Amino acid sequence: MSKISLAVAGFGVATLSFLANAHADGTAPTSPPTTTATMPTVDDPMLTPVPRAKTELGSWEEALRNLKARSADLRVAEADVHRAEAQARTALAGALTQINGQASYSYAIINPGTNVGSFKVSNPATNWSASISASQPLFAPRAWYAIGTADRNVEASTLSVADTKRQLAIAVANAAISVYTAERVAELNRNSLRDALSRLQLTKKRRELGAANGLDVVRAEQDAQATRGNLVTGDESLRQAREALGLALGLAEGVGVSKNLDLNGLASGANTSCKPGATPGDRPDVLATKKRLEVAERGKNDAKLQFVPTVSLGSTISVNRNLPDPSWNVSALLSVPIWDGGARYGTLRDVDAQIDQATVRIEAAERRATLDVLQAKRAITVAEQAREVASQAQVFAEQVDTLTQLSFAEGKGTSLELVTAATAHRQAEITLVLREFDVVKARIAAVLASANCDY
Secondary structure (H helix, E strand, O other), X not given: OOHHHHHHXXXXXXXXXXXXXXXXXXXXXXXXXXXXXXXXXOOOHHHOOOOOOOEEEOOHHHHHHHHHHHXXXXXXXXXXXXXXXXXXXXXXXXXXXXXXXXXXEEEOOOOOOEEEOOEEEOOOOEEEEEEEEEEEEEEOHHHHHHHHHHHXXXXXXXXXXXXXXXXXXXXXXXXXXXXXXXXXXXXXXXXXXXXXXXXXXXXXXXXHOOOOOHHHHHHHHHHHHHHHXXXXXXXXXXXHHHHHHHHHOOOOOOEEEOOOOOHHHHHHHXXXXXXXXXXXXXXXXXXXXXXXXXXXXXXXXXXXXXXXXXXXXXXXXXXXXXXXXXXXXEEEEEXXXXXXXXXXXXXXXXXXXXXXXXXXXHHHHHHHHHHHHHHHHHHHHHHHHHHHHXXXXXXXXXXXXXXXXXXXXXXXXXXXXXXXXXXHHHHHHHHHHHHHHHHHHHHHHHXXXXXXXXX
């Protein structure tokens, strides 16, 4: 409960005593007592705070360590890089020497032999042979070109990892701020419930003294129940915010934030681990999209190279049981593609469509990045202005609440005015808290809007 509420509530009790101790002739003293009465004790099970989470986030560096160790999205993105590297190695193999070995063994169930002149010579029932062959492409432009395309796929996948890191950093920062906000709102809700219960006790006391009626008590009860509802909702929001933070960090449990966590440290930590780009076009997702366009354009050249002949050199060494000496031969193979049913022309049309798609994606990514940066910078100003407005509104709501309580204690106000002012004051405090954390969230978003994260 705020100091003003305590003072006002004490003034209310003092006023009740003043009304009860009026002169016997019905006249009232000229002024109320100057002493402040003791605030009634309020005890309710719902005033017990939500237990703190078993795991708490203490710093931005700790959040990054959890992301690197447990984030499923980051692991999937890194696996895409490994796949691209594997495909690059496969592409390289198409330009290197291929060596294959072969061996066979046979057994003749029926062996009629071989006629040599007028004689019949029996062949051996078993036979075996072995060979080893090697082939080296001498002119394979498509295989050579595929190596460069595969390398660019690796670069695109690496840029996608950087963008995934940026998005995960934003998600963790927002989740941490949401937990911080939810904890503060839950605390305010409990203070509001304590105030509402105190007003309820004072109203009941006033009724006993004849200064309030049954409607006043019912309104106070209604306000207390409404406050309980807000408390239940706020506690569940806190639990869900902790679970969202745990999920962002790769944990299957709720994660809280340490009391020592500095929200301004989140912004400075994000600025250290994620360097903002000079322009929105330097954002990793935009660069990755541009690299995909480059890959698509190379795909068109790859399709054209399917029309180009290839030349390879081959050599084979073989031994056979039925032959007295091993054999060794060298051969050159010229392969000229003539007609494949039109598959290559279909590939060219498909690649043209892929290039068009990649071009459109670049335009969309650049527009999105430009607007993200513009909105993130503007959001700081908007959040600060909204915080200032909420701060002024909270001051006025507090003054109205204080004056309403004084008026009610003097018997001039109604219970409806008292409950309405208290509700408005409570909502103004919560709104101010939300706007304060919106400023921190906006500053972090501005840092990460065009950043390249390397952690």
